[in-house]
Amino acid sequence: MxxxxxxxxxxxxxxxxxxxxxxxxxxxxxxxxxxxxxxxxxxxxxxxxxxFTNYAAVFREQPFARNIFNSVFVAVVVVVLSLGLGVTAAFALGRVHFRGRGALLLTVLSVSMFPQVAVLSGMFELIRALGVYNSLTGLILANLILTLPFTVWVLTTFMRELPKELEEAAYVDGATPLIVVRKVFLPIMGPALATTGLLAFIAAWNEFLFALTFTLSNEMRTVPVAIALITGASQYELPWGNIMAASVIVTVPLIVLVLIFQRKIVSGLTAGAVKG
Amino acid sequence: MAEAANLHAAAPERARTGGEGSELSRAKVRSALLFLAPMVVVLFLVAGWPLIRTIWFSFTDASLSDIGNYGFVGVDNFYNSEWGGLLSDANWWTAVWNTLYFTFVSVSLETVLGMIVALALNVKFPGRGWVRAAILIPWAIPTIVSAKMWGWMLHDQFGMLNDLGMTLGLLAEPVAWTASPDTAMLAVIIVDVWKTTPFMALLILAGLQMLPSDCYEAARVDGVHPVRVFFKVTLPLVYPAVMVAVIFRALDSLRIFDLIYVLTSNSQDTMTMSVYARQQLVDFQDVGYGSAASTMLFLIIAALTLATITIGKVKLGGDPR
Structure with a gap:
């Protein structure tokens, strides 16, 4: 300029x-x-x-600490499961040639286009049948539909851009594919795992529809549902001070994370979308 | 080696003969299928099966209070001569219209604004990192929190937007932004544009940064007007990246739920297909009818996705090396 x-x-x-x-x-x-x-x-x-009256009131008037714990727990478990399932699947999809790979990738991608509401009644039945209604386990299960497809997708994109020679020496030395994943790929995938993990964490942390539908009691709610359902003495007297305090509490850690990892997030978002 | 992305289902027996046919590549394919199995099973459990059940429920009269006990009613939920069904429900068509209107207006605005922000951030200036960090903030804020923050700013009695508008003389009287039928959709669009323009801008910016700089140098040396350079050089080159971003955003907007549910709740003026389906399913406990609406939404999005892939020739799931 x-x-x-x-x-x-x-x-x-x-x-x-x-x-x-x-x-x-x-x-x-x-x-x-x-x-x-x-x-x-x-x-x-x-x-x-x-x-800071409003901040104290948020924790006094509802189990907000418990809600924060719920959100952290659900998001962390969802991230760990998605990355665990995603890394091995991405290895198969990104490094091995087999028939039907393109179709499988397309299926995975199309799941990330699913409107959440399209699986709502089926998911409700499943969660009831498994006996995990109004529990964090149920939310973890449901959240996987949001995080798993793009974890697999982004990690596959990352894996297939690594040079081909990478694992060949290991194979020559007689390593099995599982050892190759653990000893060759995992050590260099740190940045990719951090990015995808963070994006999956944010997706699970922000999830609203499933958490709203599959929980019943205040103690099982995650933060977004807890904030959405904060009510006052009447419908017309919403305690806006409390709502704003709760909003700030749950947003500050997220903003800090995003600002620290901003370069990685931008590259992760573009890997998930533009390179598709 | 390079096989075209083929659309047949994975067949393990045939897969073994793929690759180079050596013992090693056979072992690789075997373990690849083993590695894939857990992901495929989980994805089927949380996505495939619930979708199949939802479609099945749409042909039944299931209710939420007793979901295991239902009868098959054929296509009655979609259309019947007795009470009409989904296809003759005016509220459903309002929801369809609201969704399409919301998607078209918000994605258009986000594309134009996102392009402006991306172009601005593509210029090298001191403090660029700070502006980029600033626009990431709306993206990082949970949708529910955004809806509440804006709900407060747009509050009819105590909101700062009415206060500011009246102080500056732009508004004659306070507006009930989220409650009035004239402005409710506008309020939803404003919040959505605020929240998702950063995503659009970052994707377009990534596209801009991949463009070769020599065309610009040539155009600048020739003294071509910058606006002309934008329409003749930049836009055609960055078009594919913009289209991918637009498609992602549009598919996302078509299923919008959170923002509308929190900002304007079940108001008829902003009700979208997702909000309508959930209201039938959960509030009215009508799993059969709600599933019919969900299935319609799924079919609409699936059809639009297929159409964009075929018409737009957007290459999805291309063959890995």
Whole structure:
């Protein structure tokens, strides 16, 4: 932009400022609202206060700590399962030639296009039949439909771009495919696993429809459902201060994670979409 | 070696004879199938089987309170002469229209805005990392949280948007953004555009960064106007990346549920196919009828996916090396 004229430079700066403000302001305003005393909430101001009544109230008025635990537990188990199943499947799909591989990849990709609601009644029946209704196990099972397809897809994309010579020496030395996966691929897949794992974590952390439908009691709810169902004395008196405090609590760790891993996330997203 | 992506189901017996036919490649194929088995089984359990059951339920009169006890009713849930069925339900068609309208408007806006943001971020300037980090924030925020944050900003009595609009003289009186039939869909679209433009921008940016820089140098030396360069050089080159992003976003928008459920709940003005199906299924406990709606949504999305793959020649699942 060194050769730009002054008006273009100014216009560009205004554009960038508009983009940044539009992106960040709603979250900033949530912080502002959450740190106001409940009595001041209804006056619109733009500077944060230092009142943490709302934060205390969130934990006092519902089992919010338990909800956070539920979300973390479900998301972590879902990530571990997806990566475990995804790595071996990606090895088979990315490094071995067999008939039907293209069809299988296409099937996996098409599952990620499924509308969640299309499996809702079948999943409800399955969860009832397995006796895991209103339990974290049920949510873990249901969440796999969201995370498994793109984990397999992204890891396969990654695997097939590695040079062919990589595992050949190991095979010559008599290694079995399982040893090749463990000793040759796993050590160099750290970055790919971190990226896919993080994207799977975010997907499971944000999941709403299954968590809303397959849980019943406050204690089993995950964070998104808990926040969506925060209610006040009546339908018309939603405790907005509490809702904003809860929103900030669950969003800050996510934003920190995303900012730390931003380069990896961008490459993971593009591997999942553009290279498809 | 390079086999074209073939559309037959995996057949283990034939797979053994694939590859180079050596003992090693046979062993590789055997273990590959073994490696695939757990993933395929789990995927069938959580996706294939529930989908099959949902389609089956759409031909029954199952209810949520007693899902094991149902009778077969044929296509009655879709169409019958007695009470009409899904295809003659005006509310269903409203939901179809709302979904298509929402998808078209929000994806169009996201594409244009995403392109602008991507072009801006493709320029080298000091602090570029910060702006990119800033636009990742809406993407990182859970949809439910976005819906609540905006729900508060759009609040009819105490919302900052009404306050700001009236202070600046843009609004004569407070608007009930999420409740009024005129603005409810607009509110949903605003929030969705805010939340997903970053995704669009990042995908387009990745496409832009892969373009060769020599065309630009040539155009700049020749003194071609930048707007002309954009339409004649950049847009045609980045078009495939944009189309992939648009397709992903459109397929995602067609199944939207979370945002609308939280921002405007079961309001008729914004009800989409997913919201309609869940309301029938869970709120009204009508698994048969709700499954019929779910099945329709699935068929619509499947048809659109197939159409884009065939017409758009988007190469999905190409042959790995």
């Amino acid at each position: 060194s050769h730009w004229s002054l008006p273009s430079k100014l216009g560009f700066v205004v554009l960038l400022a508009a983009i940044a403000i539009f992106a960040v302001f709603p979250f900033y305003y949530a912080i502002v609202s959450s740190t106001k005393a409940p009595s001041e909430l209804f006056d619109v101001t733009y500077l944060p206060g230092f009142d």
